[in-house]
Amino acid sequence: MNINELTAHEILRKIKAKETTAEEVHKACVARIEAVDKDVNAFVRLSDDAPDIKSHKGLPVPIGIKDNMCMRGVETTCASHILEGFKSPYDATVITKLKDSGAVLLGNCNMDEFAFGSSSESSYFGPVKNPWNLDCVPGGSSGGSTASVAANEAIWAIGSDTGGSIRQPASFCGVVGLKPTYGRVSRYGLIAFASSLDQIGPITKDVEDNALLLNILAGHDPMDSTSVNLPVPDYTKALERDVKGLTIGVPKEYFIDGMDPEVEAAVKETIEVLKKQGATFKEISLPHTEYAVATYYIVATAEASSNLARFDGVQYGLRVHPKETRKSKLIDMYEETRAVGFGDEAKRRIMLGTYALSSGYYDAYYLKGLKVRSLIKNDFDQAFKECDAIIGPTSPTTAFKAGEKTADPLSMYLSDIFTISANLAGIPGISLPCGFSKAGLPIGLQVMAKAFDEEMIFRIAYNYEQSQEWHKKRASL
Amino acid sequence: MTTTAQKYETVIGLEVHVQLNTASKLFCSSANSYGAEPNTNVSPVNMGLPGALPVVNEEALNYAIKIGLALNCDINRFVKFDRKNYFYPDCPKAYQISQFDYPICKEGHIDIDKEDGAVKTIRIHRAHLEEDAGKTIHLDDCSIVDYNRTGTPLLEIVSEPDMNSSEEAYDYLQKLKLIVSYLDVSDCDMEKGSLRCDANVSIRPAGSTELGTKTEIKNMNSFKAVKAGIDYEVKRQIELVESGETIVQETRLWDEQKQMTASMRSKEEAHDYRYFPEPDLVPFTLEEKIINDIAATLPELPEKKLKRFIEEYSLKPYDANILVQDRATAQFFEDCAGKLNDAKKIVNWLNGAVLKEMNERKASIVDLNISPDNLVELITKVEDGTVSNIVGKDILTKMIDTQKSAITIIEEDGLAQVSDDSALEKIVDQLIAENEAVANQIREGKDSAIGFMVGQAMKKTQGKANPKKIGELVRRRLLDGP
Numbered sequence: 001m002n003i004n005e006l007t008a009h010e011i012l013r014k015i016k017a018k019e020t021t022a023e024e025v026h027k028a029c030v031a032r033i034e035a036v037d038k039d040v041n042a043f044v045r046l047s048d049d050a051p052d053i054k055s056h057k058g059l060p061v062p063i064g065i066k067d068n069m070c071m072r073g074v075e076t077t078c079a080s081h082i083l084e085g086f087k088s089p090y091d092a093t094v095i096t097k098l099k100d101s102g103a104v105l106l107g108n109c110n111m112d113e114f115a116f117g118s119s120s121e122s123s124y125f126g127p128v129k130n131p132w133n134l135d136c137v138p139g140g141s142s143g144g145s146t147a148s149v150a151a152n153e154a155i156w157a158i159g160s161d162t163g164g165s166i167r168q169p170a171s172f173c174g175v176v177g178l179k180p181t182y183g184r185v186s187r188y189g190l191i192a193f194a195s196s197l198d199q200i201g202p203i204t205k206d207v208e209d210n211a212l213l214l215n216i217l218a219g220h221d222p223m224d225s226t227s228v229n230l231p232v233p234d235y236t237k238a239l240e241r242d243v244k245g246l247t248i249g250v251p252k253e254y255f256i257d258g259m260d261p262e263v264e265a266a267v268k269e270t271i272e273v274l275k276k277q278g279a280t281f282k283e284i285s286l287p288h289t290e291y292a293v294a295t296y297y298i299v300a301t302a303e304a305s306s307n308l309a310r311f312d313g314v315q316y317g318l319r320v321h322p323k324e325t326r327k328s329k330l331i332d333m334y335e336e337t338r339a340v341g342f343g344d345e346a347k348r349r350i351m352l353g354t355y356a357l358s359s360g361y362y363d364a365y366y367l368k369g370l371k372v373r374s375l376i377k378n379d380f381d382q383a384f385k386e387c388d389a390i391i392g393p394t395s396p397t398t399a400f401k402a403g404e405k406t407a408d409p410l411s412m413y414l415s416d417i418f419t420i421s422a423n424l425a426g427i428p429g430i431s432l433p434c435g436f437s438k439a440g441l442p443i444g445l446q447v448m449a450k451a452f453d454e455e456m457i458f459r460i461a462y463n464y465e466q467s468q469e470w471h472k473k474r475a476s477l
Numbered sequence: 478m479t480t481t482a483q484k485y486e487t488v489i490g491l492e493v494h495v496q497l498n499t500a501s502k503l504f505c506s507s508a509n510s511y512g513a514e515p516n517t518n519v520s521p522v523n524m525g526l527p528g529a530l531p532v533v534n535e536e537a538l539n540y541a542i543k544i545g546l547a548l549n550c551d552i553n554r555f556v557k558f559d560r561k562n563y564f565y566p567d568c569p570k571a572y573q574i575s576q577f578d579y580p581i582c583k584e585g586h587i588d589i590d591k592e593d594g595a596v597k598t599i600r601i602h603r604a605h606l607e608e609d610a611g612k613t614i615h616l617d618d619c620s621i622v623d624y625n626r627t628g629t630p631l632l633e634i635v636s637e638p639d640m641n642s643s644e645e646a647y648d649y650l651q652k653l654k655l656i657v658s659y660l661d662v663s664d665c666d667m668e669k670g671s672l673r674c675d676a677n678v679s680i681r682p683a684g685s686t687e688l689g690t691k692t693e694i695k696n697m698n699s700f701k702a703v704k705a706g707i708d709y710e711v712k713r714q715i716e717l718v719e720s721g722e723t724i725v726q727e728t729r730l731w732d733e734q735k736q737m738t739a740s741m742r743s744k745e746e747a748h749d750y751r752y753f754p755e756p757d758l759v760p761f762t763l764e765e766k767i768i769n770d771i772a773a774t775l776p777e778l779p780e781k782k783l784k785r786f787i788e789e790y791s792l793k794p795y796d797a798n799i800l801v802q803d804r805a806t807a808q809f810f811e812d813c814a815g816k817l818n819d820a821k822k823i824v825n826w827l828n829g830a831v832l833k834e835m836n837e838r839k840a841s842i843v844d845l846n847i848s849p850d851n852l853v854e855l856i857t858k859v860e861d862g863t864v865s866n867i868v869g870k871d872i873l874t875k876m877i878d879t880q881k882s883a884i885t886i887i888e889e890d891g892l893a894q895v896s897d898d899s900a901l902e903k904i905v906d907q908l909i910a911e912n913e914a915v916a917n918q919i920r921e922g923k924d925s926a927i928g929f930m931v932g933q934a935m936k937k938t939q940g941k942a943n944p945k946k947i948g949e950l951v952r953r954r955l956l957d958g959p
Contacts, residue, residue, distance in 0.1 A: 068528075069528070070526075070527065070528045076527070078527075083527070086527065088521075088526070088527070088528070089521065089526070090521050090526070090529075092528055187528075187530060188528065188529070188530050189528040189529070190528055191527040191528045192527075192528070192757075194756075195756035195757050196756035222532065223530060223532060224530050224532075225530065225531070225532050225533065225757060225758050225759055226530075226756075226757065226758075226759055302753060303753075303756055305562075305751075306560055306562050306571075306572055306751070306753070309562060309564065309570070309571030309572060310525050310527070310569065310570045310571045311527075312564060312566075312571060314566045314569070314622070315524065315525075315526075315569060316526075330566070330620075334564055354751065357562070357751035357752075357753050358749055358751060359749045359751070362751075362752075362753070366753060
């Protein structure tokens with residue numbers, strides 16, 4: 001096995017045992033990127049300066065960073081034309097934490113433009129491909145991050161998850177992706193899509209790495225009022241506990257008509273495995289699940305329309321003046337910059353969100369959306385009175401073919417039907433591999449728990465993972 | 478006969494923006510100060526850079542609560558912020574963080590004094606916290622933006638439409654400024670923009686209770702301009718109605734040079750601000766203790782102080798009113814009154830010579846850098862006849878210029894009055910000899926001519942002669958006979 005195919009915890013052990021060095025690991029990753037990224041397109045740009053890795057103390061592991069987290073002096077674009085040339089003068093809090101941990105930043109990972117999408121095809125820098133099958137999408141929006149890990153270009157990566165943008169591509173790429181509890185990881189420096197839903201999380205090859213990386217990322221940040229001031233446990237400690245006596249809920253709403261039977265079978269199989277390990281299963285109901293996608297597309301687009309308004313050509317990024325004067329110099333510049341700078345999906349969501357917030361429509365859309373959101377949260381509060389965690393498929397299908405859903409946004413939106421609720425409720429959720437389809441594509445299992453109980457998720461995920469071999473499979477690219 | 482103007486009643490509501498003089502900005506740690514180099518008091522947060530997030534400045538919240546309590550408002554225990562969305566280059570996030578449905582303060586009032594002695598209560602509808610915008614400067618071929626002001630905390634105080642004349646609006650604004658200035662939370666300077674005022678103006682037939690169509694006037698940058706702007710607008714509206722036209726709801730800009738308002742945008746062109754709860758700031762509930770603690774720091778407000786000064790020091794309302802216009806001066810007065818049991822003399826000095834020095838130097842009483850002890854010493858020296866009133870005023874000027882005490886200046890400059898009879902008699906004799914004609918006039922009973930002699934004596938002695946004594950001596954020599 002090549003060194004870049006190892007997990008972070010394996011690499012750290014080898015470095016400690018002097019069987020390898022951080023420089024060697026970095027070199028292996030860079031070589032791999034050079035070899036395969038022209039096909040995968042997981043990175044939109046690489047760190048140009050050769051890092052002085054010898055000076056990196058702690059965990060000098062090469063990491064991929066989704067292109068929506070600000071890094072000082074580095075271009076950060078959300079894979080959008082409109083942010084072309086924008087170099088942040090400051091580091092996002094997670095970047096500061098990673099630098100402090102000794103991480104080696106490989107570069108910016110490709111993504112759906114502004115994290116709008118479930119296939120990583122809407123990037124200004126071209127679509128990302130699934131390392132398991134280059135004809136398929138890697139999922140999205142953190143498809144570059146998950147593909148970089150699945151393709152063994154990065155040892156691990158970070159992504160952001162607003163409605164499933166870590167978990168769904170983790171599922172499609174056969175890696176482990178966690179969306180932490182809202183408020184667990186600082187959003188300072190994450191270029192916002194939907195502020196009340198966005199959360200940064202770790203993307204790794206196995207559960208142990210995921211716990212390790214969350215240890216680095218989690219914690220209160222005085223720069224982010226929505227980050228919560230709670231102590232951060234050592235998440236790797238949760239891996240030591242078994243699942244005996246745990247009650248795990250299975251929502252009946254998460255097994256729907258039209259679901260890929262291979263996905264359904266794989267998830268049901270995991271239930272049998274965990275039962276044997278001593279967990280008890282219980283059918284539960286999350287009655288407002290059917291409204292989750294609609295609610296999400298009101299709340300998320302409304303916030304996005306406001307968050308993306310600052311990309312107006314005034315201070316940074318793209319500025320385009322039309323040749324002819326139409327209204328006024330300023331208005332013309334705004335309109336032309338945004339017309340040229342944003343892709344179709346971004347425009348679609350800005351218009352949707354603007355409409356939902358407009359005078360006369362606010363009550364019917366946004367306000368109603370907020371009300372349904374609290375009903376969905378209430379569903380989970382009720383469910384967690386009866387169970388310690390909830391289990392189900394991450395996405396109804398495995399990775400679909402590139403271009404298959406780009407013309408039909410609604411079918412694309414349904415790809416997140418099982419992941420969106422966790423964002424609306426603010427609870428944590430993980431996706432980890434639980435099998436492969438006959439076509440050789442990974443299937444993802446989702447485990448959710450109460451707010452700030454990531455330990456419960458790691459405990460269940462780790463026990464399941466270690467009893468299987470899925471996490472040891474590598475894409476043969 | 479009723480005039481045209483009397484046929485209509487004017488209805489005015491004011492929206493006043495008060496910049497809070499907190500150390501840092503409303504949502505970040507950038508310095509909140511006026512007059513710095515352009516774009517130096519900035520951070521990723523107030524520049525609206527991608528990924529930057531706001532954090533509420535507690536000091537600003539406390540200042541807002543303090544103003545609210547002083548304006549007799551209820552304080553909303555639920556603290557929530559909202560986004561007001563609009564595009565403009567000096568609004569770098571393309572939304573302003575403001576408060577929509579839960580203003581920090583609501584339902585207060587200010588009392589103003591009418592000319593006839595009556596008191597009128599002007600109700601305050603609400604006061605909410607929001608961030609200031611930057612400053613767009615239009616050059617010939619382009620526009621540039623200074624983001625220093627961006628994120629400065631503002632409290633927007635919205636009155637009910639309770640004012641019926643520009644005078645009432647002026648008085649309300651003055652009173653509001655006075656109260657806020659007592660709280661030490663704002664510079665309240667209209668010229669520097671730390672106090673800004675927009676007026677909503679409408680007219681209706683006298684006696685009607687329905688509100689007419691209003692216009693909003695902006696860009697009035699002085700108290701005078703507020704009065705003039707409202708007067709102009711009322712006149713314009715009356716003329717429109719009288720000529721059978723209808724008033725259009727719109728925003729109008731006051732043009733200081735032309736002394737008129739002009740349309741800026743109509744209701745149809747008004748923005749849809751798409752307010753929604755600011756997701757980056759989690760709403761929270763204020764603890765009672767915070768409000769109680771702030772209430773405990775409220776100073777005695779001008780209205781109460783005025784009443785007390787009149788009662789406690791037997792001051793004339795006119796004099797007391799001048800004193801309370803400035804909290805520091807009022808305090809200075811009380812400090813002096815604790816050292817010298819003659820409130821009237823102190824007021825005469827403070828509202829006279831000291832106020833004159835302050836105005837000439839455009840300085841506050843604190844800037845003059847004299848202590849109550851210094852002033853009391855000076856007043857005592859004038860009262861005991863050591864120096865004349867006129868010389869006393871010169872000494873005050875010198876005290877301020879040199880930071881020396883009155884006694885030191887009197888000694889160093891030899892300013893003590895000459896009251897010694899034999900020395901003065903010599904001077905008087907000399908004057909009588911030099912001014913034969915005037916002396917004769919006095920002998921003939923022209924009393925006013927004595928003043929001339931006194932003046933001459935002061936001139937001869939460079940002001941050191943005791944004028945009272947000179948007068949007596951002249952009289953004795955010329956009228957009482959040998």
